[in-house]
Amino acid sequence: MKIGIVCYPTYGGSGVVATELGLGLAKKGHEIHFITYRRPARLSAFHANIFFHEVTAEDYPLFEYPPYDTALASKLVDVVKFENLDILHVHYAIPHAAVAYMTKKILLTEGRYIPVVTTLHGTDITLVGSNNAFAPVVAFSINKSDGVTAVSESLRQQTVDLFNIQKEIRVIYNFIDFDRFKKIDKDHFKRAIAPNGERILTHTSNFRKVKRIEDVILVFKKVYEKIPSKLLLIGDGPERHAMEELCRKLDLSHEVRFLGKQDAIEELLAVSDLFIMASESESFGLAALEAMACEVPVISTNVGGLPEVNIHGETGFLSEVGDIEQMAHNAITILSDETLLQQFRKNALAQARRFDIDKILPEYEAYYEEVLKASKLEVYT
Ligand code: GMT
Numbered sequence: 001m002k003i004g005i006v007c008y009p010t011y012g013g014s015g016v017v018a019t020e021l022g023l024g025l026a027k028k029g030h031e032i033h034f035i036t037y038r039r040p041a042r043l044s045a046f047h048a049n050i051f052f053h054e055v056t057a058e059d060y061p062l063f064e065y066p067p068y069d070t071a072l073a074s075k076l077v078d079v080v081k082f083e084n085l086d087i088l089h090v091h092y093a094i095p096h097a098a099v100a101y102m103t104k105k106i107l108l109t110e111g112r113y114i115p116v117v118t119t120l121h122g123t124d125i126t127l128v129g130s131n132n133a134f135a136p137v138v139a140f141s142i143n144k145s146d147g148v149t150a151v152s153e154s155l156r157q158q159t160v161d162l163f164n165i166q167k168e169i170r171v172i173y174n175f176i177d178f179d180r181f182k183k184i185d186k187d188h189f190k191r192a193i194a195p196n197g198e199r200i201l202t203h204t205s206n207f208r209k210v211k212r213i214e215d216v217i218l219v220f221k222k223v224y225e226k227i228p229s230k231l232l233l234i235g236d237g238p239e240r241h242a243m244e245e246l247c248r249k250l251d252l253s254h255e256v257r258f259l260g261k262q263d264a265i266e267e268l269l270a271v272s273d274l275f276i277m278a279s280e281s282e283s284f285g286l287a288a289l290e291a292m293a294c295e296v297p298v299i300s301t302n303v304g305g306l307p308e309v310n311i312h313g314e315t316g317f318l319s320e321v322g323d324i325e326q327m328a329h330n331a332i333t334i335l336s337d338e339t340l341l342q343q344f345r346k347n348a349l350a351q352a353r354r355f356d357i358d359k360i361l362p363e364y365e366a367y368y369e370e371v372l373k374a375s376k377l378e379v380y381t
Pocket residue numbers: 012013014015017092121122123124151174206208210281282283284285286287304
């Protein structure tokens with residue numbers, strides 16, 4: 001199949017999933033065309049089946065905001081036609097699903113039908129999409145997609161609850177590539193980070209408010225008071241500066257390391273004992289799955305799709321948003337008992353295997369086939 005993939009090319013979860021999906025499909029022989037404003041962060045190496053088309057929204061003194069949507073639609077029309085794509089798969093509804101709809105309509109005027117699959121990732125529905133500024137377009141473009149998937153059952157349900165959706169939404173879970181995410185021997189890292197054998201707690205995110213990193217630090221403080229430990233904070237974003245200030249105020253600067261954006265996250269997970277995710281909203285929690293694949297148990301909140309990934313009492317523990325006491329108690333329970341920690345590590349890996357890329361990729365392939373079969377020429381009005 002020739003598949004066009006549209007996504008945000010950043011370190012965010014939706015861009016990561018879109019890129020890993022494209023890479024996986026390319027390895028299976030599909031021809032993949034990424035159409036984005038920048039080369040996706042995880043698309044570093046050359047692959048014969050992968051093509052990248054950069055979208056540039058030309059600036060002009062009249063534009064306060066460069067018209068990215070228009071530039072993307074024009075680029076999609078061009079790529080679909082000249083690369084002869086079979087299907088467009090857009091990740092994150094805003095604005096990609098609406099732009100794909102416009103693309104479809106433009107191509108229809110030339111008698112060309114391009115089926116569109118939209119994957120909902122979370123904030124496009126829960127935080128941004130449900131906002132009145134976007135809601136009518138989000139609902140419309142979901143209903144006008146030829147196929148719609150959500151990355152968890154919770155996100156599917158939320159979408160149906162928030163919008164008037166006539167389209168069936170298929171749940172296709174996010175996935176993990178075990179060739180990359182596995183526990184590897186990085187003992188020299190461990191010695192550098194925790195020279196006295198301290199426990200290592202880790203958090204990865206884009207440092208936005210929704211991640212509640214303050215809670216992560218406050219949980220860590222309580223753990224640190226009981227168990228010698230270090231906290232690795234991976235990623236960057238708007239909250240970073242305030243969090244650095246908080247660590248200084250709490251006199252934790254020597255115990256908390258801000259590592260910024262990292263490419264080889266698996267190497268840091270390899271030396272971690274526990275992963276903390278304190279988010280107030282999380283449609284899936286890809287970062288938690290990456291940790292689990294590296295045999296790291298997870299202390300998380302119980303929101304959104306997290307209970308579908310992190311199994312309470314088996315792979316880690318779930319708590320109410322903001323319940324710092326409970327999260328700290330759960331973390332101490334696991335970290336103070338080596339036998340329990342080892343059991344949780346094993347369980348985390350076993351649960352992560354349910355999301356093996358080798359199981360999930362065929363679900364996408366089958367879904368594309370289904371959509372292609374069902375898509376008929378729409379009546380142009
Ligand atoms: O978590 C973020 O802020 C990034 C965001 C994105 O759209 O890139 O992540 C969302 O999609 C990920 C991949 O499907 C999910 O694993 C995250 O749970 C989801 N984030 C939220 O729902 C807050």
